[in-house]
Amino acid sequence: MSMKASTRQVNSVTVIDVSGRITLGEGCAQLRQLIRDHLSKGNKHILVNLGDVSYIDSSGIGELVSAYTAVSNQGGQLKLLNLTKKVHDLLQITKLYTVFDVRDDEAEAISSFQKPAQA
Amino acid sequence: MTAEPRVYELNLESDLKNVEAADEMSRRASSTAGFDEDDRQRIEMAVHESLINAIWHGNKNDASKHVWVKFEIFADRLEVRVRDQGNGFDPTNIPNPLAEENLLSISGRGIFLIKSFMDDFRVEKAAGGGTEVTMIKRVVSKPKST
Ligand SMILES: Nc1ncnc2c1ncn2[C@@H]1O[C@H](COP(=O)(O)OP(=O)(O)O)[C@@H](O)[C@H]1O
Ligand SMILES: [Mg+2]
Numbered sequence: 001m002s003m004k005a006s007t008r009q010v011n012s013v014t015v016i017d018v019s020g021r022i023t024l025g026e027g028c029a030q031l032r033q034l035i036r037d038h039l040s041k042g043n044k045h046i047l048v049n050l051g052d053v054s055y056i057d058s059s060g061i062g063e064l065v066s067a068y069t070a071v072s073n074q075g076g077q078l079k080l081l082n083l084t085k086k087v088h089d090l091l092q093i094t095k096l097y098t099v100f101d102v103r104d105d106e107a108e109a110i111s112s113f114q115k116p117a118q119a
Numbered sequence: 120m121t122a123e124p125r126v127y128e129l130n131l132e133s134d135l136k137n138v139e140a141a142d143e144m145s146r147r148a149s150s151t152a153g154f155d156e157d158d159r160q161r162i163e164m165a166v167h168e169s170l171i172n173a174i175w176h177g178n179k180n181d182a183s184k185h186v187w188v189k190f191e192i193f194a195d196r197l198e199v200r201v202r203d204q205g206n207g208f209d210p211t212n213i214p215n216p217l218a219e220e221n222l223l224s225i226s227g228r229g230i231f232l233i234k235s236f237m238d239d240f241r242v243e244k245a246a247g248g249g250t251e252v253t254m255i256k257r258v259v260s261k262p263k264s265t
Contacts, residue, residue: 024171025135057167058232062225069223086160093235094228095217 003027005034013113014043015081015106019052022060031060035067035078044076045113049106051082061094068100077101081109124191124198125151131170131186133178133203141170141188145199148190152197153258161236162197162256168229169201169252177203177250196238196257207250210242 003020016034021027038046048067050056056064064080071078079101083091091097103109127148131137145166149159170186178184184204191198214221216228234240239255 023138023167024175057164057171058226058228059171061228065223066225090232094231095222099222 003030005030007034007038009043010110011114013045013047013110014038015047015049015110017049017052019054021055022053022063023055023057024059028059028063031063031067035070039070039074039076044071044074046071046076046078047081047103047106047109047113048078049081050084050087053084053087056087056090061090061096064100065096077113079103079109079112081106124193126192127190129188131188132182133174133180133184133186134182135171135174137186138167138170138174142167144188144190148192148199149197149256152192154197154256158256162199165233165236165254165256166199166201168233169199169254172229173201173203173205173250173252176208177205179205194258196255199254199256200251201254202245202249202251204249207242207244210240 003018003022003026005016005018008015008017018031022031035046046067048064068078081103083102083104088097091100091102101112103112127144129141129144131140142163145163146159149162154162166188170188173186174180178186187200187202189200210230213230214227216222216224216231221227233254237254238257239253241253243251243253245251
């Protein structure tokens with residue numbers, strides 16, 4: 001069982017629904033390519049939905065960090081949606097929970113990307 | 120009941136596709152040992168990280184080299200040994216992934232996770248060459264809340 005990812009566009013936000021295993025090898029490579037493709041198309045508001053991720057290893061965590069850095073460096077934002085307890089705990093103990101903007105409501109997550117045009 | 124541990128063993132070629140076999144055996148061993156689901160996941164992750172390190176850092180991805188995994192189930196604990204054919208390393212001498220300057224690093228969290236998830240972790244020169252990582256998880260009865 002490997003990783004699956006599909007993409008939806010909601011307003012200005014690219015939602016990537018990931019399921020399966022984000023582990024060293026195929027899973028990580030796939031995620032990296034996907035992020036790279038979106039950035040090259042100018043999609044810089046990226047919401048990664050991890051709700052159906054069954055397993056993530058240290059390489060998968062590294063891949064999320066790398067995606068976060070790549071998007072930030074392009075002036076974009078990458079946020080995480082629907083962490084399972086397992087992934088939540090992993091981000092906690094690695095101190096990454098406070099680095100990522102983690103959301104559990106999709107609609108709120110989507111609107112959190114909108115730039116406040118008027119304050 | 121005997122005092123002899125139940126033993127599960129695997130001898131794998133250094134190929135990342137073999138990691139899932141060890142993941143699976145880890146789940147079997149930890150459930151036989153009586154761990155709850157949370158602990159089973161922690162043990163699986165520790166074994167998984169250790170195996171990837173053995174293949175990647177120890178055996179340098181050389182498929183002619185092997186990794187041996189051994190699970191020993193005792194009444195009060197699970198002991199896991201992962202042996203590779205590499206030169207070993209000093210686990211006290213690796214960067215702390217929680218340090219500010221390492222937080223956004225893309226690697227370097229494996230050993231930290233193993234130490235967080237297991238009760239005991241040590242690295243030794245294996246008899247007959249190579250490196251052996253030993254990880255121990257104790258079966259503890261949860262303290263009752265009052
Ligand atoms: N079996 C091993 N043989 C040799 N070196 C190892 C082994 N396991 C770990 N190491 C060393 O310890 C370091 C830290 O390992 P780890 O925390 O898993 O991070 P990562 O694998 O992402 O580098 C590795 O970069 C490597 O130098
Ligand atoms: Mg590692």
